[in-house]
Amino acid sequence: MSEQEQQEEKEKSGYHPSEQAATHERALARVVHWFDARLGLSYEMLRPAPVYSVNPFYWLGALAVVAFAIQGVTGAIMMIYYIPTPLQAYSSTLYIFQNVSYGRFLETVHLYTAYAMIMLAFMHMMRGYFVSVNKKPRELMWITGMVMGFVTLGFGFTGYLLPWTVVSKSATDVGIGMMAALPQPLSGFIQFLIVGGGTDSGTVLRFYDLHVVVLPGVLLLLLVGKMYMLEAHGVSEPVVGSVPLPEKKRRLIPIFPDLTIYLLELAAMFGTAMLLISLAFPLNLAPEYTPALAAQYASQPDWYFLWIYQVLKIQVFEGPGLTVALGLVSVIFVALVLLPFLDRGTTRRIASRMRWVTLGLVFVGEVAVLTVWGYLTPGAIIPTEQAVLVLGTTALIICLVSAGAYKVIFRKMPMGAPSSGVQVPGSAGALYATRSFNTASLWTASSFVALLTLGTFGIGGSISGAVQLISQGGSLSLLWSLALSLGELSAAIAGTVYLLYRLDLGTGSIKRRVKAFEVGWKQ
Amino acid sequence: MTGLDERIGLRIVGLLVIVGFASSAVLWTIDTSLPSGESLFAVYLSIDLIAFVMISYIYRVTKTADGIGRIPLLAGSCVLILLVIAGFAV
Numbered sequence: 001m002s003e004q005e006q007q008e009e010k011e012k013s014g015y016h017p018s019e020q021a022a023t024h025e026r027a028l029a030r031v032v033h034w035f036d037a038r039l040g041l042s043y044e045m046l047r048p049a050p051v052y053s054v055n056p057f058y059w060l061g062a063l064a065v066v067a068f069a070i071q072g073v074t075g076a077i078m079m080i081y082y083i084p085t086p087l088q089a090y091s092s093t094l095y096i097f098q099n100v101s102y103g104r105f106l107e108t109v110h111l112y113t114a115y116a117m118i119m120l121a122f123m124h125m126m127r128g129y130f131v132s133v134n135k136k137p138r139e140l141m142w143i144t145g146m147v148m149g150f151v152t153l154g155f156g157f158t159g160y161l162l163p164w165t166v167v168s169k170s171a172t173d174v175g176i177g178m179m180a181a182l183p184q185p186l187s188g189f190i191q192f193l194i195v196g197g198g199t200d201s202g203t204v205l206r207f208y209d210l211h212v213v214v215l216p217g218v219l220l221l222l223l224v225g226k227m228y229m230l231e232a233h234g235v236s237e238p239v240v241g242s243v244p245l246p247e248k249k250r251r252l253i254p255i256f257p258d259l260t261i262y263l264l265e266l267a268a269m270f271g272t273a274m275l276l277i278s279l280a281f282p283l284n285l286a287p288e289y290t291p292a293l294a295a296q297y298a299s300q301p302d303w304y305f306l307w308i309y310q311v312l313k314i315q316v317f318e319g320p321g322l323t324v325a326l327g328l329v330s331v332i333f334v335a336l337v338l339l340p341f342l343d344r345g346t347t348r349r350i351a352s353r354m355r356w357v358t359l360g361l362v363f364v365g366e367v368a369v370l371t372v373w374g375y376l377t378p379g380a381i382i383p384t385e386q387a388v389l390v391l392g393t394t395a396l397i398i399c400l401v402s403a404g405a406y407k408v409i410f411r412k413m414p415m416g417a418p419s420s421g422v423q424v425p426g427s428a429g430a431l432y433a434t435r436s437f438n439t440a441s442l443w444t445a446s447s448f449v450a451l452l453t454l455g456t457f458g459i460g461g462s463i464s465g466a467v468q469l470i471s472q473g474g475s476l477s478l479l480w481s482l483a484l485s486l487g488e489l490s491a492a493i494a495g496t497v498y499l500l501y502r503l504d505l506g507t508g509s510i511k512r513r514v515k516a517f518e519v520g521w522k523q
Numbered sequence: 524m525t526g527l528d529e530r531i532g533l534r535i536v537g538l539l540v541i542v543g544f545a546s547s548a549v550l551w552t553i554d555t556s557l558p559s560g561e562s563l564f565a566v567y568l569s570i571d572l573i574a575f576v577m578i579s580y581i582y583r584v585t586k587t588a589d590g591i592g593r594i595p596l597l598a599g600s601c602v603l604i605l606l607v608i609a610g611f612a613v
Contacts, residue, residue: 101555102564258586261579268572268579275572279565 046231048252049259052245053235059266060124061145064152065223066267067117070274071155074110075212082162084208086200089164090288097285108283113274114156118304121152129339129360132348133236139340141229144222146337151219153304158194158211160302161204165286170299172207178312181322239348298379307367310374316384316460321467332363351410358402358448365398366391388460392453399449447499455492461485532581532591542603543574549610562613570606573599 056063081100083092096103125145128134134142161172179190194210196202238245253259287293301309308329311317317325335342343356350357369390373382465482472478501517546567553563577599584591 102561105561105565258583261583265576265579265583268576272569272572272576275565275569279562 046255047234048254049235050237050249051251051253052238052249054253054259054262056266057127058235059263060120060127061226062263063266063270064117064120064124066270067113067120067274068219070113070271071110071117072216074106074113077106078110079212084162084205086164086204089162089204093163093165094285104282105278107285108278108281109274111283112278112281114159115303116270116274118152118156121149122304125149125336126360126364130350130357131236131239132343132353132356134340134343135346135348136340138229138233138236141226141233142340143337144226144229148219148222148226150333151215151222154215155211155219156302156304158207158215161207162211163285164204164289166289166293166297167286169289170294170297171301173294174299174301174309175305176203178308178322178326181326183323239350300374300378303371303375306374307370310370310377310382313374313377313380314382314384314387316387316464316467318381320471321463324463324467351406354402354406355448358399361398361402362395362452365394369394384460384464388457392456392460395456396449396453399452403446403449447495451492451495451499454488455496458485458487458489458492462489529585532585535596536578536581539574539578543571543578546570546574546610559613563610566606566610566613570603570610573603573606577603 053059078096081092081096081103083089093107096107098104100106128142128145157172157175160168162168176191176195179194180187182190194203194206196206238249300306311329312322312325314325343353345353345356347353373390462482462485465478465485468478469482498517501514549567550564550571553560553567577596580595580599581591
């Protein structure tokens with residue numbers, strides 16, 4: 001309503017302020033304007049959300065924040081009783097269990113909510129990966145989210161030590177030992193941050209400080225940054241096919257009350273699930289840590305680090321190979337952080353991103369297999385051949401299933417430009433999208449699977465051979481084995497490059513053509 | 524949304540408000556020193572939360588043309604009934 005209309009409305013309603021009142025109004029208006037100009041109170045601060053975002057998959061990150069809030073509340077209550085010293089950490093935790101009203105329940109909710117937060121953060125990341133939300137202009141949102149994920153893992157790592165049980169202390173010692181194998185100066189910095197002088201009292205105090213002060217602060221700062229970017233860009237559009245999203249789904253709804261109520265519904269359902277799970281599976285406190293008891297215990301980290309630990313338990317990575325294993329895991333994390341700059345394709349459609357989608361599925365599958373495997377084999381060293389076989393077979397099966405699914409699901413689907421506005425006209429993605437998925441025929445998918453298997457065995461054998469060569473010295477059989485593995489790896493790389501070239505011929509995106517690679521190719 | 528659905532929705536909301544108030548009343552009366560206190564607390568707080576979820580769901584969908592879905596209401600009602608039974612059992 002314009003000012004003139006407001007004035008007319010006032011006159012109609014018989015509103016005639018006195019001269020003095022008008023002066024007051026003007027003064028008040030000036031004060032309000034002064035604050036408004038600086039705080040932006042009258043600006044539209046929260047943009048309305050589209051109807052398609054009323055979907056739990058859009059709010060997995062928000063649920064992780066709800067979990068964080070629940071942990072904040074339960075943790076704050078526990079802080080009243082908890083004493084962060086090696087002598088009193090266990091006894092104070094036991095006191096909460098036995099003497100504080102609902103103390104055991106509080107501890108259980110705190111732990112399970114932490115697990116849920118980690119799981120939700122992982123699901124949020126993988127959902128973002130598969131629907132490719134990291135594309136322009138959301139690259140920094142993705143990177144911020146990844147850092148938030150690492151902070152969430154940091155919460156798990158630092159909080160796990162605090163009860164000072166034999167399980168938690170042994171698991172933390174494993175983690176600290178793993179970090180000690182990292183290259184300098186990273187190793188030194190982390191050691192300084194979490195271990196300090198090396199005494200138990202120093203370590204537990206640092207972990208407590210990180211858990212209740214530093215990490216929550218960092219997470220809140222990152223959350224503010226991510227919320228700001230979400231406000232700037234809005235929620236990402238759904239990945240749709242050639243059929244445009246119906247107008248009904250694009251309709252905007254206000255943040256308050258519509259979306260707020262929906263988010264409260266989700267939060268209440270999540271809270272209920274946490275309450276009931278905590279009720280059904282109450283936490284049992286393990287015995288207090290003593291070096292004698294720890295010697296009888298097969299130490300291993302909590303489930304969310306188990307996949308990394310299982311990789312480190314592979315025989316080839318024992319001893320000097322540990323740094324190589326940590327390097328490989330670090331490469332995975334760095335690749336995830338830099339994903340927006342690695343996945344440069346312009347399309348977000350799952351149908352057009354077989355390679356990335358399959359890679360993501362392989363990652364999820366391998367993490368799941370390693371976690372379950374680690375849980376079933378506590379403390380056991382894994383023979384290299386067995387690891388290569390299990391991980392290679394997992395990758396093979398996932399690739400076959402993915403290739404088959406693409407063949408069946410997307411075979412007859414027209415590859416028109418998506419309505420999400422992400423597809424850039426004239427781009428490689430758009431050209432690719434005009435071709436039927438039949439071109440990526442079954443033999444192509446099978447070739448990828450075969451190459452992946454060859455590459456997996458090649459990588460495993462090469463690493464195994466190189467580490468043995470360093471640790472045991474050279475022998476003819478070892479050199480022969482290493483050469484064979486390197487040959488496998490080279491063949492896999494060369495075959496993959498050739499296959500990718502052949503596939504990209506269809507998109508017209510190749511700048512430097514190699515005639516030798518185009519035998520039998522017909523435009 | 525049809526008028527019939529809206530009338531049913533209003534009646535269900537009325538029932539849910541009563542359930543919510545009743546469970547809140549139980550929550551205030553729980554003896555925290557009893558071992559069963561934790562279980563009662565979790566169950567009756569869950570009843571409160573589910574009642575809230577159902578009320579807000581009905582409010583939210585009443586504003587749209589979709590109408591109140593039978594499956595979400597049935598699922599919510601089943602969970603509520605199970606929780607009430609569990610509340611008596613613990």
